Amino acid sequence: MESDFIALDGVEKVFDVRRRTGRLRREKTQVRAVDGISFAVPRGEMVGYIGPNGAGKSTTIKMLTGILTPSGGRVRVAGIDPARERTRLARHIGVVFGQRTTLWWDLPLRDSYRLMHRMYRIPDDRFKANMARCVEQLDLGELLDVPVRQLSLGQRMRGDIAAALLHDPEVLYLDEPTIGLDVISKAKVRDFLRDLNAERGTTVLLTTHDLTDIEQLCKRVMVIDHGRLVYDGALAGLHEVGESERTLVVDLERELPPVEVAGARVLRVEGPRQWLAFPASVSAAPLVAAVAQRYPLVDLSVREPDIEAVIAKMYADRSAL
Numbered sequence: 001m002e003s004d005f006i007a008l009d010g011v012e013k014v015f016d017v018r019r020r021t022g023r024l025r026r027e028k029t030q031v032r033a034v035d036g037i038s039f040a041v042p043r044g045e046m047v048g049y050i051g052p053n054g055a056g057k058s059t060t061i062k063m064l065t066g067i068l069t070p071s072g073g074r075v076r077v078a079g080i081d082p083a084r085e086r087t088r089l090a091r092h093i094g095v096v097f098g099q100r101t102t103l104w105w106d107l108p109l110r111d112s113y114r115l116m117h118r119m120y121r122i123p124d125d126r127f128k129a130n131m132a133r134c135v136e137q138l139d140l141g142e143l144l145d146v147p148v149r150q151l152s153l154g155q156r157m158r159g160d161i162a163a164a165l166l167h168d169p170e171v172l173y174l175d176e177p178t179i180g181l182d183v184i185s186k187a188k189v190r191d192f193l194r195d196l197n198a199e200r201g202t203t204v205l206l207t208t209h210d211l212t213d214i215e216q217l218c219k220r221v222m223v224i225d226h227g228r229l230v231y232d233g234a235l236a237g238l239h240e241v242g243e244s245e246r247t248l249v250v251d252l253e254r255e256l257p258p259v260e261v262a263g264a265r266v267l268r269v270e271g272p273r274q275w276l277a278f279p280a281s282v283s284a285a286p287l288v289a290a291v292a293q294r295y296p297l298v299d300l301s302v303r304e305p306d307i308e309a310v311i312a313k314m315y316a317d318r319s320a321l
């Protein structure tokens with residue numbers, strides 16, 4: 001069970017939608033938001049779940065919380081069928097939606113937390129310990145008596161993350177937890193999540209458009225597109241799938257015509273500096289040697305492929321199919 005703490009097997013979600021096709025006419029159509037997804041996440045793993053807008057990420061998370069019932073397939077979280085036993089599952093999971101808050105808008109954070117204490121029937125000692133930990137690690141001390149509506153987005157997000165953890169869940173779903181946050185708030189949230197996962201072994205499923213979140217937090221990433229899983233593996237492996245390229249930036253002694261060497265193509269020439277693209281999967285050494293042998297080289301550097309470009313290319317390639 002531990003190796004498939006979260007398990008999806010051929011999961012589908014189809015929405016019936018009515019579309020207006022004329023002044024009085026409406027047409028019934030179906031949207032396959034999730035189209036046969038299978039994956040397993042072992043206990044204690046922190047996994048990124050990414051994809052373009054409308055790919056089916058939120059729908060998957062809603063099925064994992066039990067808010068939505070799958071149209072087909074099987075979902076299990078901590079051995080529980082979420083849609084059937086949503087209340088029982090609630091004790092095991094915490095959910096944070098970056099775009100909306102679970103806190104009471106007009107109440108200070110402290111009062112929201114007190115309400116959750118009672119709603120979730122959290123034992124007093126656990127509540128106190130978790131509260132103390134979150135307040136310290138998320139730097140909430142000075143914010144506890146401020147009404148939620150007066151908090152900045154970053155402060156509110158930290159407040160929301162604490163709220164999701166007061167009942168000590170084993171699983172945390174995060175849907176865009178860093179959206180709209182400034183650089184410092186993002187760093188605080190990421191540090192906290194990293195510690196939470198390392199120290200408490202909380203299993204984390206993270207949905208985000210910010211690939212830095214993934215690069216800094218997740219070894220494994222799943223990519224979903226049009227309701228299907230198109231990649232599940234190490235973040236590094238995405239480069240191979242996306243056929244990404246590295247860039248060799250060379251500074252020559254003087255301005256010269258585009259460099260000609262096998263295995264690379266010149267992307268740009270700017271005075272004595274030239275940018276050469278070569279496949280990320282091959283070593284830079286022979287290329288550097290070839291350039292150095294034939295051209296008056298002053299300096300050089302190698303730039304790693306940009307993961308965002310890799311993923312953008314993956315999406316583009318698939319939609320061209």
Ligand SMILES: Nc1ncnc2c1ncn2[C@@H]1O[C@H](COP(=O)(O)OP(=O)(O)OP(=O)(O)O)[C@@H](O)[C@H]1O
Pocket residue numbers: 015016017031032033051052053054055056057058059060
């Ligand atoms: N309640 C609903 N009724 C009808 N269609 C829906 C419903 N919820 C989602 N959809 C559709 O299902 C598809 C997947 O939506 P979903 O919100 O899961 O995508 P997402 O990957 O989370 O996107 P985003 O990154 O924009 O949040 C979209 O085409 C969306 O319009």
